[in-house]
Amino acid sequence: MPSSAIREAFESVPSPAVLREIVPIVRDEVNRSAAVRCSTCSMRNVCTPPGLTAEELSRVDSIVCTTRTVRRGDTLFRSGDLFQYLYAVRAGSFKTVIVHSDGREQVTGFQITGETLGLDGIYTGRHNGDVVALEDSVVCVISFLQLETVCREIHTMQHHVHRLMSGEIVRESRLMMLLGTMRADQRVAAFLLNLSQRFKALGYSSAEFHLRMTRREIGCYLGMKLETVSRTLSRFQRDRLLDAQGKQIRILDPEGLAACV
Amino acid sequence: MPSSAIREAFESVPSPAVLREIVPIVRDEVNRSAAVRCSTCSMRNVCTPPGLTAEELSRVDSIVCTTRTVRRGDTLFRSGDLFQYLYAVRAGSFKTVIVHSDGREQVTGFQITGETLGLDGIYTGRHNGDVVALEDSVVCVISFLQLETVCREIHTMQHHVHRLMSGEIVRESRLMMLLGTMRADQRVAAFLLNLSQRFKALGYSSAEFHLRMTRREIGCYLGMKLETVSRTLSRFQRDRLLDAQGKQIRILDPEGLAACV
DNA sequence: CGTCGCATTGAAACTTGTCAAACATTGTGG
């Protein structure tokens, strides 16, 4: 949609349907900031394959349109929004959630720095779920159309994107195994150990971290009620596997936790 | 791995590890048959985007190496196998299953004619789960390396592959909602309606079909025990929602089933 | 300082799993 169309749309009072189309686009337009450089980004290694030439890197730079800031509780995009961009979390964290018409919700993932958002939109051209910031966060905005172009030019980049998508498929199938076969304590243990690993990979402590999500959101991700999450954490604490002060988690016995799973 | 390497490997007794590498490759080599033509395949519309020129179609033909027949109960590939090929189900049906080291199993999908297998392997270069034929089946074998090449040449083919992967991501996240939020009867109803739709899309009856999988496999897919699957089907039958004679299913009241979900 | 959302904990209710037995179906070898 060209910006002239956006202007026209606002000359009369836009319908909710039209607003739904335009708002995410406008958000991205107005937030467009000075050129974002992948070539100097510390997260470069997660967005691009290793071994790109300087020339190739600057080609990649050219397709990262902008960064966007999303405040805690706000959505990056919602189910039904037109798909145009992929997003890379630069700072902060998000949840992806699918809402059924009857109000049931399922959190399908939590994304932290260096992880990808928006791949669900390619299939139909519209996003399949909502993405909500768990804290004030920043994402890089990548035009998917331009990404496809770059992938036709640079083999390694093409394969990198394919790996990214396949990784999402593998991640989801692991979560399906968790939801399908594990009991409550196993699920919580697996969840904490997975987070722990991801924090470690970012250079943070694997033993102590701050949960950005509520017990309800954890439960919604693990397929159980918030009370069960709370009880399980209390039990782990009683068993000296961890120390939980609200959202602050300290893992005391990672092997013991791993033995649960 | 060139075929000379395969020959060498067999001059002495190969180790289990070496066999594990070679067997799937050999299987694909020996089954190589006369050229398979996508251009004349009735399933063409699922494997290729619409609107390819004759020239482009013949380019696509060139990368479908062969078809392969898999007997009921045999595996197409297994977790840990080297990833080289994607597969399109030409006839028959499969289950994809992840086996945890402690023996827990999760069926992550059932694939019927026109559906894709193997996307999980791109991530690490090795397959992440087992694929087992539920009946004697035939797949088209597609070299992924060559597919990537074609995708760099033909925009629409590139986008088609991206849609395929994204569709898998969306499918899995729907299954996660099922596993995370639904009760047994809702899961079974959703499962039957989903199968029904897919059969319908293939031109078969949406009301009456033959399940290729056992109650145990259905349970393993839906995150419940086979007894619960059986009881749920019996209840549906008592409520005149469907008629189940073993694996033969006749849906009597699709709206009633949909109301369960 | 009160309110609101979040977290914890207990008791009862419900759903699903477990174990066991009987029956049905399929496939195989005599």
Add this chain to the structure above:
DNA sequence: CCACAATGTTTGACAAGTTTCAATGCGACG
């Protein structure tokens, strides 16, 4: 072609795990 074995299915009774409902405490924020 039949008999038998193996596998798959159905059903019941009981146990276990999780949810539901309810009460209470905690901490952030206006």
